[in-house]
Amino acid sequence: MFQRILIANRGEIALRVIRACKDLGIQSVAVYSEADRDASYLKIADEAICIGPGPSAESYLNIPRIIAAAEIADVEAIHPGYGFLSENPHFAEVCRSCRIEFIGPSHESMRLLGNKSAARDLAKENNVPTVPGSDGAIEDEQEAIRLAHEIGFPVLIKAAAGGGGRGMRVASNDISLHSALQQAQAEAEAAFNDRSVYIEKLIEQPRHIEVQILADTQGSVVHLWERDCSMQRRYQKIVEESPAPGLPSSVREDICKAAVRLIKSAKYINAATCEFLVDKDHRFYFIEANARIQVEHPVTELVTGIDLVKQQIKIAAGEPLPWTQDQIEQRGCAIECRINAEDPEHNFRPSPGLIEEWRPAGGYGVRIDSHVSAGYRVPPNYDSLICKLIVHQPTREEAIACVRRCLDEFHIKGIATTIPLHRRIFRDSAFIEGGIDTKYLERTYTNDEA
Template identity: 50%
Template sequence: MKKILVANRGEIALRVMKTAKKMGISTVAVFSEADRNTPHVRFADEAVCIGKAPSSQSYLLGDKIIKAAKELNVDGIHPGYGFLSENADFAESVEKNDLIFIGPKSNAIRIMGSKLMAKETVKAYDIPMVPGIDEAITDVAKAQEIANEIGYPILIKASAGGGGKGMRIVEKEQDLESQMERAISEATSAFGDGSVFLEKYVTSPRHIEIQVMADTYGNVLHFFERECSIQRRHQKVVEEAPSSVLTPKLREEMGIAATKVAKACDYVGAGTVEFLLDADMNFYFLEMNTRLQVEHPVTEMITGIDLVELQIKVARGEELPIEQKDLNIHGHALELRVYAEDPLNDFLPSVGNLETYQLPVGEGIRVDNGFEEGMDVPIYYDPMISKLITYGKTREEAIELMLEAIDDYQIKGVQTTLPFGTYVFEHEAFRSGNFDTHFVKNYYSSERINEKNEGEAKIAAMIALHQYLEDKKIVKLPTN
């Protein structure tokens, strides 16, 4: 594989290209008109414009991307995450055009892309599942019957869903019909598929995922876990590795379960198996993400493994160069997704111009970034600006370094999740490890950040006043 096209933008496009360059592989960037002057375009050896700013007219045009790849004699296509990364039709089309898709086979993407099909596929492998019904349902009467059987609260989930869309928690029977209608409508709108299913709602869940990598020789490895329980709107904001609550025994059990999920669908490449962990430390299979994850850097930091490099090696037919026994956890890593969102206004997008944009630097600090000072944060795409990652020998060290890095990260022109990150990493619930996916609901409000900011401002004012009064006491002697 001498040349790859990265079918993505921003920080993930840059991150993939940097590994390709390290491996002596030339790169092709694709870009929309809005991204013409971005860092990933300048970094690539070649670049091609594929359309207008909206992703539906650029980054989601699979045929146009494949056409560009063929014209530029590309060997493989790396999809990054988002956009076409979990589109089975795109992966299949890449394969049919004699190009290498740097990801799983299209069949595995199809199986795991449907939560119902995924559950059916892994059922034979004796992997724990949340109690519920493993078939699509639209009949309210039948839904009520099932809900009464498994007990409230229940969770309605879109089969084709992700990112919290088509998901509804139902606390009591009288709300079931209206919540089902909303979930079906939202799923239809978001995914073109209104099928939903029901499962028992785990009341104090932690979101634990296992990174896996599989080659074409039957080898499947797991790279331990990531804790992703700090979320807003069912989407992750803070991730860490390893989890502060898993015992070595439970870690091994979950790792083995994750490799079984990968084997169930003949998986190849990098993937992530997601689990729910309840208050009694029971784990349940949720789904499999058939791509590189946003939070993959924390796994790289604690294992010393370049996951993109392994992806490329597996894609070009190589056997995994390591065995499970070679993998160990070293230290602790944290990641904060830096979104152009206003944490004081319900995390609504905050697009604008990056008037000031200066990254933190130092040992143990990594920033996967796709922006520069003076650039606009466009309204057309996901509002993530970068990922701020810190590494320490201990969890406490990684947390303290993260707080310093947030302070040193200078952004003006848009609101970001940096103040929210400070709030999380200073909070006793996070520091103690005693938290779940309800952290935001239980502990966070914009008023609390405002109160903290006002308190800090008062302290700063008092210090300034004290200094002023001290300065006035200094007797100035006349000079001759």
């Protein structure tokens, strides 16, 4: 097992990894930017090293500075968390070339699954259903028009190297395809330094179902069942839960087995998530794989009883998975709310600033993953996530009731948050019934609110 690990991230995921390290008896080294200098979780780490100014490009995305910090701290491994460099194959390769273990997959597997076009090809080779679309990146507008007519409008243009909804546009005819293609390519180049895009058929009113995978160095690959992440705004997840409500058991089994096949074929090691769209007839289509821990991993932890971050570390240290597939069960229902420093009453405008009062919810089956407290100043430089409220109860009905109570109990003063929107969602009859699609939030609430 490792003796010292550096966490190449910030915020709640940095704190999450620090705590996992302490549970395993591993010393943790946190890195931070000038904007995060006063973050309280830095005091929990065994060591903290400043890696640069507030802008991500000069700190959390700066590979030489992170490697230098790792070498100064004499760590054996780096945990990348999510976001930032977590899915950067070059970073994984650099870590290992410096004899520092990267807690994640090989750079080869990451490149394979990180490129959506290559991942789709791999899925097809392994009998994993994919959305009809281009076999690779689109070369020019004429090819895009030809393909769109072949598979039928509406179509979705997606950045080949993208994620998080960036570099993604919908086109419903030739005219809108022209502008959507240009916008998607420009956004992809700005976000990922790669303007490659591909086109696929737009599955209307789909559910977003993802499968959590763990794979060890001995070749064992297991799934930890599925999560429903359909409550979204502009491709950004807001609520996640497990199990997926109303998903037939046969579909649940098939989609999980398909995810295992895909990950095995990539010779993948460590944690991964395979994401699928499920249409109204319960047909599922693979859309992408995430070669990292997910923001919403706690819901899987709570229904399976498995600590995913600890398992990431153990796998990277060469330990085998301690259970077989038939030993992993879903128990009860877990639901997560992402609480962001955003104002849902004003088109989700970011709301950085001082948290004057902070009174989180609590009680039986309630988990709060957060790095903030009263007196913390939310910086404007990074993602607006400040807290994850997660509940675990025996049934979905009880979980929803618990979330409602927690949202009413939660008190944050000084900044705007998405808690008011969550309160509305958890009293929405369609959500309570289960099985909403990915556009439900945007259809139901006004443009100013969603």
